[in-house]
Amino acid sequence: MGKPTGFIEFGRELPAKRSVEERRLDYKEIEPLGTEDSSKNQAARCMDCGIPFCHNGCPLGNIIPEFNDAVYEGNWEYAYQILSSTNNFPEFTGRICPAPCEASCVLGINKPPVAIEFIEKSIIETAYEKGLVQPRIPNVRTGKKVAVVGSGPAGMAAAAQLNYAGHTVTLFERADQIGGLLRYGIPDFKLEKYVIDRRIKVMEQEGVTFKTNTHIGVDVSADELLKEFDAIVLTIGSTEPRSIQIPGWLTYLGKGIYPAMEFLSQQNKRVAGIDRIADHRGDKYQNGEILATDKNVVVIGGGDTGSDCVGTSNRHKAKTVTQVEVMPAPKYDDKKQPFYTVRDESTPWPLWPLTKRTSTSHEEGCERFWSIAVQEFVGDGQKLTGLRIADITGERITDDGRKVSITENERVVPCDLALIAAGFLHPQQGLIEQFGLETDFRKNIKATESSYKTSLDKVFAAGDCRRGQSLVVWAISEGREAARKVDEFLMGESFLEAKEVGIFNPAFAQA
Numbered sequence: 001m002g003k004p005t006g007f008i009e010f011g012r013e014l015p016a017k018r019s020v021e022e023r024r025l026d027y028k029e030i031e032p033l034g035t036e037d038s039s040k041n042q043a044a045r046c047m048d049c050g051i052p053f054c055h056n057g058c059p060l061g062n063i064i065p066e067f068n069d070a071v072y073e074g075n076w077e078y079a080y081q082i083l084s085s086t087n088n089f090p091e092f093t094g095r096i097c098p099a100p101c102e103a104s105c106v107l108g109i110n111k112p113p114v115a116i117e118f119i120e121k122s123i124i125e126t127a128y129e130k131g132l133v134q135p136r137i138p139n140v141r142t143g144k145k146v147a148v149v150g151s152g153p154a155g156m157a158a159a160a161q162l163n164y165a166g167h168t169v170t171l172f173e174r175a176d177q178i179g180g181l182l183r184y185g186i187p188d189f190k191l192e193k194y195v196i197d198r199r200i201k202v203m204e205q206e207g208v209t210f211k212t213n214t215h216i217g218v219d220v221s222a223d224e225l226l227k228e229f230d231a232i233v234l235t236i237g238s239t240e241p242r243s244i245q246i247p248g249w250l251t252y253l254g255k256g257i258y259p260a261m262e263f264l265s266q267q268n269k270r271v272a273g274i275d276r277i278a279d280h281r282g283d284k285y286q287n288g289e290i291l292a293t294d295k296n297v298v299v300i301g302g303g304d305t306g307s308d309c310v311g312t313s314n315r316h317k318a319k320t321v322t323q324v325e326v327m328p329a330p331k332y333d334d335k336k337q338p339f340y341t342v343r344d345e346s347t348p349w350p351l352w353p354l355t356k357r358t359s360t361s362h363e364e365g366c367e368r369f370w371s372i373a374v375q376e377f378v379g380d381g382q383k384l385t386g387l388r389i390a391d392i393t394g395e396r397i398t399d400d401g402r403k404v405s406i407t408e409n410e411r412v413v414p415c416d417l418a419l420i421a422a423g424f425l426h427p428q429q430g431l432i433e434q435f436g437l438e439t440d441f442r443k444n445i446k447a448t449e450s451s452y453k454t455s456l457d458k459v460f461a462a463g464d465c466r467r468g469q470s471l472v473v474w475a476i477s478e479g480r481e482a483a484r485k486v487d488e489f490l491m492g493e494s495f496l497e498a499k500e501v502g503i504f505n506p507a508f509a510q511a
């Protein structure tokens with residue numbers, strides 16, 4: 001334990017975010033790096049708990065008290081070794097993870113929790129700055145060939161781990177660049193793309209082969225892949241968006257109504273200076289440019305994707321930005337009643353708290369409404385002009401046994417751009433059908449969490465395409481775990497670190 005009295009002496013302090021006025025003018029990240037002293041003080045707050053619940057809260061099993069201690073001691077190299085032993089990409093999670101570890105931190109029972117995500121970002125950025133992030137090239141190659149399909153965080157993690165194990169790995173991606181939703185979903189103001197490029201360079205030096213613009217199932221068939229490779233890991237994400245089939249949907253789709261991902265991926269391409277506007281699948285985009293400039297924007301859906309649409313619309317200089325959500329507003333507002341002061345009874349500590357969250361995008365300007373039924377897209381037949389909505393005030397059972405909402409206060413709100421951020425249903429089915437894989441009741445690829453093995457021998461699945469739309473931290477965790485299972489399948493045993501070990505093992509540290 002770094003400093004026994006640290007949690008009494010220091011409060012939780014994070015570097016000040018860039019002002020709303022400044023950040024609305026660009027797509028640069030919002031949170032600057034902290035100073036070395038600020039990282040050490042924050043690490044000093046860790047109590048090195050006998051049972052570190054933070055560690056359990058992290059899907060990667062990050063060994064948090066140990067790296068906090070190393071940061072407090074100023075031993076950045078050791079901190080980096082500990083962190084990188086469980087997390088291939090702390091530069092992603094240190095920026096955009098919702099930090100379930102912090103929600104389960106023991107200090108967070110009645111005080112602001114340890115700023116674990118900030119410490120994680122400090123460690124990895126210091127490691128890059130000090131030249132500690134060096135390629136880990138395996139000493140021995142096994143001669144086994146593995147194909148990883150889909151280059152989001154799950155595919156990148158699986159590829160990195162399988163390469164460390166000595167296999168010859170090719171990572172296929174249908175889009176023109178590597179990164180999955182990190183690249184063409186999550187806006188630059190949350191994750192600048194040099195962060196992905198920097199990591200890809202390291203992975204290339206380590207020996208991973210990247211093949212972009214290669215749509216498996218179209219450019220290369222499932223059969224060809226099965227013939228050429230000893231094992232295949234599918235990490236194709238969950239990219240089939242939920243539609244809102246209410247009156248007006250078919251009339252105005254592409255004429256004012258757009259899936260959020262088309263809007264967001266176009267903007268990421270614009271920031272990257274890629275003038276070819278394609279959607280996140282890399283397909284040529286059919287509907288022209290989608291801009292929120294001078295428009296009344298309504299974002300339908302209250303999650304992360306919706307919030308990213310809010311931030312992007314404000315940067316486009318939309319006339320108004322409104323976000324509507326079908327679910328009721330959570331009882332507690334995390335801005336006014338942080339989760340360490342009061343928790344919803346449904347999610348006591350150390351669970352992820354149910355609260356109303358205000359993202360950096362919401363801070364930049366947006367009206368938010370909960371318990372909203374979206375009833376009709378309204379327009380002149382050519383162009384969307386409004387959205388008919390109503391407040392949901394209750395539920396009733398119909399004569400034929402269906403549950404329907406009771407609504408009141410029906411009105412039309414001005415809307416010339418409706419962005420659909422109502423979630424994702426499942427992975428696209430084409431490749432799954434070509435392989436002939438079994439799917440679960442949600443149409444995700446069927447593969448258990450203990451084996452990651454699909455219904456087809458030598459084919460594995462991980463990330464959103466297996467567990468459904470989730471988080472980057474879960475995608476990395478699944479990619480790592482699946483890689484270990486593939487290694488076991490190919491070699492009979494695996495020396496890749498297992499999540500459940502949970503103790504820092506220097507044998508797995510970077511050289």
Ligand SMILES: Cc1cc2nc3c(=O)[nH]c(=O)nc-3n(C[C@H](O)[C@H](O)[C@H](O)COP(=O)(O)OP(=O)(O)OC[C@H]3O[C@@H](n4cnc5c(N)ncnc54)[C@H](O)[C@@H]3O)c2cc1C
Pocket residue numbers: 096097098149150151152153154155172173174175179180181182185186190214215216217235236237238239264280281304305308431462463464465469470471472473475
């Ligand atoms: C707008 C948005 C914002 C988000 N914000 C956050 C956030 O702030 N924090 C967080 O933790 N999570 C966030 N998420 C969720 C997170 O991005 C995903 O859970 C994560 O990226 C899933 O990783 P994955 O590797 O499983 O799939 P993906 O990232 O979806 O990657 C799948 C890749 O497979 C490729 N692919 C698919 N089929 C084929 C094929 N047949 N051949 C070749 N390539 C193929 C796709 O092109 C894609 O690149 C967000 C999601 C969205 C949509």
Ligand code: SF4
Pocket residue numbers: 045046047048049051052053054055064065068104105106107114116
């Ligand atoms: S639960 Fe919080 S205080 Fe305890 S070890 Fe983890 S980070 Fe430190």
